[in-house]
Amino acid sequence: RASQELYHERYSCIAVMFASIPNYKEFYDENDVNKQGLECLRLLNEIICDFDKLLLKPKFSSIEKIKTIGSTYMLASGLRPGKEIEGGDETRKTEHNVVVLVDFAVALMTILDQINRESFQRFKLRMGLNHGPVIAGVVGAQKPQYDIWGNTVNVASRMDSCGAMGRLQVTE
Numbered sequence: 001r002a003s004q005e006l007y008h009e010r011y012s013c014i015a016v017m018f019a020s021i022p023n024y025k026e027f028y029d030e031n032d033v034n035k036q037g038l039e040c041l042r043l044l045n046e047i048i049c050d051f052d053k054l055l056l057k058p059k060f061s062s063i064e065k066i067k068t069i070g071s072t073y074m075l076a077s078g079l080r081p082g083k084e085i086e087g088g089d090e091t092r093k094t095e096h097n098v099v100v101l102v103d104f105a106v107a108l109m110t111i112l113d114q115i116n117r118e119s120f121q122r123f124k125l126r127m128g129l130n131h132g133p134v135i136a137g138v139v140g141a142q143k144p145q146y147d148i149w150g151n152t153v154n155v156a157s158r159m160d161s162c163g164a165m166g167r168l169q170v171t172e
Contacts, residue, residue: 006137006138006139008135008137009081009136010135011078011079011133011134011135011136012090012133013078013090013094013097013131014076014078014079014131014133015076015094015097015098015129015131016074016075016076016129016130016152017074017077017101017127017128017129017156017160018072018074018127018160018161019072019073019108019126019127019160020072020073020125020126020127020161021123021124021125022071022124022126023123023124023165024070024071024123025071027121043115043121044071047071047111047112047115047123050111050115051073054104054108054111059100060104060107062077063076063077063104064077064079066147072160073108076148077096077098077104078096097131098170102170105125105168108127109125112124112125124166126160126164126165126166126167127167127168128156128158128159128160128161128162128163128168128169128170129156129159129170130152130153130155130156130159130170132150132151133150133152134149137149159171
């Protein structure tokens with residue numbers, strides 16, 4: 001598609017969260033030539049699939065998984081294609097989007113604790129959350145990808161990467 005035909009939408013009050021498992025790298029060795037490397041990927045897949053299942057719960061219906069990047073899970077709350085309403089109570093919308101992601105963060109920690117017990121691991125989540133305006137859209141021709149961009153996303157990522165293990169770091 002030509003650039004003027006690109007699908008995109010602007011949102012004024014979205015909450016964005018990154019949830020990482022930084023100590024997963026200690027567990028996974030991509031140079032491991034035996035079946036251990038495959039086992040590591042199986043466990044990461046199990047973790048991500050269990051996180052994905054949480055999104056099916058009605059209370060998390062406003063959350064959209066954007067993507068995974070290695071052992072980092074990226075989400076946003078409040079993306080409603082074609083339904084961004086101008087005006088209205090921005091504070092209430094923002095508050096809802098933030099609260100639902102905080103609840104989701106607690107659920108992620110609970111799931112990971114359960115997986116740790118079953119697999120005898122000690123994985124910890126480190127999470128970052130921010131809220132504000134974003135641009136959402138689809139890019140690519142061969143393999144189109146939905147994604148979100150903007151300072152809100154960058155700061156959420158920074159909140160994660162500079163955060164403490166086992167904690168959710170927020171901007172306000």
